[in-house]
Amino acid sequence: MEENDFAIQLQQLVSQKVEWYNSEALQDLLVKYRLLHTCIKNLYDVLVKRSIIESDPYRLDKRISEIKLPPTDVFSETDLATIFGERFSDYETMLDYICTYMRFSVEELNMTTVKKLLDFNKVFEWTNISSNNPKMNTRALAIALSNARNGAPSVLQSMINDSVNKCQGAVDEIDKSLNEYGLFWREYYKAQIRKMVFSNPGFNKENAMSSAVNEMTEIKKNFVKALGKTIPFYNDLVSEIIDEDLGANKDKKQEAVLKKLQPKVQKSVQKKNEGPSSKDLLITTVISLAGCAPTLSQLRAKLSENFNLLFEKKKNFLAKLFDALKKALNIKEKERIVLVKIKDPKTGGERMEKLSVISFMLDIGKKEKIYNGIATKGPEYSKIESCNEDVILSFVNKQLSEIQSIFTKINSLDAHFKNYVEASLKAKVKGMQIELSALRNSIVNTNKKRGEYISFKEETEQMQKLGITDE
Numbered sequence: 001m002e003e004n005d006f007a008i009q010l011q012q013l014v015s016q017k018v019e020w021y022n023s024e025a026l027q028d029l030l031v032k033y034r035l036l037h038t039c040i041k042n043l044y045d046v047l048v049k050r051s052i053i054e055s056d057p058y059r060l061d062k063r064i065s066e067i068k069l070p071p072t073d074v075f076s077e078t079d080l081a082t083i084f085g086e087r088f089s090d091y092e093t094m095l096d097y098i099c100t101y102m103r104f105s106v107e108e109l110n111m112t113t114v115k116k117l118l119d120f121n122k123v124f125e126w127t128n129i130s131s132n133n134p135k136m137n138t139r140a141l142a143i144a145l146s147n148a149r150n151g152a153p154s155v156l157q158s159m160i161n162d163s164v165n166k167c168q169g170a171v172d173e174i175d176k177s178l179n180e181y182g183l184f185w186r187e188y189y190k191a192q193i194r195k196m197v198f199s200n201p202g203f204n205k206e207n208a209m210s211s212a213v214n215e216m217t218e219i220k221k222n223f224v225k226a227l228g229k230t231i232p233f234y235n236d237l238v239s240e241i242i243d244e245d246l247g248a249n250k251d252k253k254q255e256a257v258l259k260k261l262q263p264k265v266q267k268s269v270q271k272k273n274e275g276p277s278s279k280d281l282l283i284t285t286v287i288s289l290a291g292c293a294p295t296l297s298q299l300r301a302k303l304s305e306n307f308n309l310l311f312e313k314k315k316n317f318l319a320k321l322f323d324a325l326k327k328a329l330n331i332k333e334k335e336r337i338v339l340v341k342i343k344d345p346k347t348g349g350e351r352m353e354k355l356s357v358i359s360f361m362l363d364i365g366k367k368e369k370i371y372n373g374i375a376t377k378g379p380e381y382s383k384i385e386s387c388n389e390d391v392i393l394s395f396v397n398k399q400l401s402e403i404q405s406i407f408t409k410i411n412s413l414d415a416h417f418k419n420y421v422e423a424s425l426k427a428k429v430k431g432m433q434i435e436l437s438a439l440r441n442s443i444v445n446t447n448k449k450r451g452e453y454i455s456f457k458e459e460t461e462q463m464q465k466l467g468i469t470d471e
Contacts, residue, residue: 006254007194013261014191017184018106020263026104029177034290036170037095038375039163041294043145044092046160050152052144053085062090064097067116069123074136077143084140091123096294100438106188112232114182121175126168166376187261189234190241193219196226215242278457282392285449286384289399290375291442295435296368299410300361302430306417307357309425311336342412345404355409364406370399389457396450400443407439 047053070087098117102108125138131146133139145164149157197203200222208218219238223231244253336357343350373380384392414432421429 006258009258010191010261011195013258014188016263017261018188021181021184022105025177025181026106026109029174029181030099030104031287031290032170032174032177033095034099034294034375035377036167036174037092037099037294038290038372039166039170040092040095041297042163042372042376043160043167044088046148046156047085047088047144050148052081052147053088054081056086056089062093064094064101067094067098067113067120069120070094070137072136075140077140080140080144084137084144087137088141088144094120096298099291099294106185109181109185110232111182111185111189111234114178114185118175118178121171121178124167126164126171129164163376183260186237186240187257190237190257192227193223193238193241197222200226209245212242212246215245278453278460279389279392281449281453281456282389282396283385285396285446285453286374286381286392288442288446288449289396289403290371291445292403292439293368293371293375295439295442296364296371296406298435299432299439300364300368302432302435303361303364303410303413305428305430306413306421307336307338307361309421309428310338310417312422312425338413338416340409340412340416342408345408353409355413360409363402367399367403367406393450393453396446400446400450403439403443407436407443410439411436 044053048055068090070090075083098120102113123137124141125133125135129138129142129145131139131142133142145160149160152160197219198205198208202225203218203222205218208215216238219241220233223233244250244257247253338355338357340353340355341350342353370380372378374384384395387395410432414436417429418426
């Protein structure tokens, strides 16, 4: 194969594959991680509520910047509530980091991160959740879940079993996707060297092509200049490049590389014949709403703490006595109302709004439940999927409007807490900008998918009016 022909075909195929991974495959991978996170969150909540494990009081304050695995050392079953409770909490928090803060794109998801994700998926052996499992964390999870099932209502037992099964299925699919992606990323890395290093002004191509040693020398000499210091130098992959350029049977090796990067014929033909389904695009929009669930959970927890701080005042003896009498006489607490300055994100105008704390928190809880149901493909999802497109689009529009309203109010509350919580308590106020940023990204992502659906629908209808079909 001519050198230029190989280089051109390689870059074209890699570019197409990158676009496919960024727009489809890696987004599907993120959806699978979100399903796993939702199931783990459900299991964590059950174990805490049934007092099997202790809730980690510092879990929302932990700052995560990279994937880390929980400890694996052995501990006594008597320490299950504390030690395993903290490990399972860290596992759930790490999943939240993966789903909320990691960018699922070819440019960001390198081989090092893929390896960390594959190792993270092995924290629990979902195919063997047994009290006899040799791995401490898996064994502890099996004991904890067994204790949670003991005496629990049948509905709760079914939920636990369903969550475990879905975790197993999700991890299996994630591992498969990551392994396939890992094979592609090797070729992407090699293609980037050919594209960036080979075109660097300091790269002596004539000298490089004279021998394997010289090519390795030229690549090493120009690697950092072309790709920067953050990209690792993988000797084995660079050796593959040299083998494809100068090794025996180099033509066959080049053809094998191009073959690896070819799109799957069966899927391409199917898409060409059948065309995309407008309802499938709309359902993808619905599924993207599920990304709001874990962030809403975090925001609800922080809001609860901040509201308590907002209403906490320095109390004298009489005030404390009065509170004790109200509790003793079962007198209901006065409804908590907050007067907040709400800034309209579109106009920039401001208005004062009375916010009922209980109603607002209930609204957030309801949204979280709906989106969790979508993520786990529970009854909520099945009900939506069975509807026609107009009803589904109306649901999406309503959800986007309401979640945007919740976002605006929480953003205003974030400033309100910082200004109006008593000075001696301000250090305890939980900042919410990180979670608000994540929620904004989820809203933007869903809006984008809704726009893609509407554009596709309008284009399809216009073509039908003109008598143009795919047949």
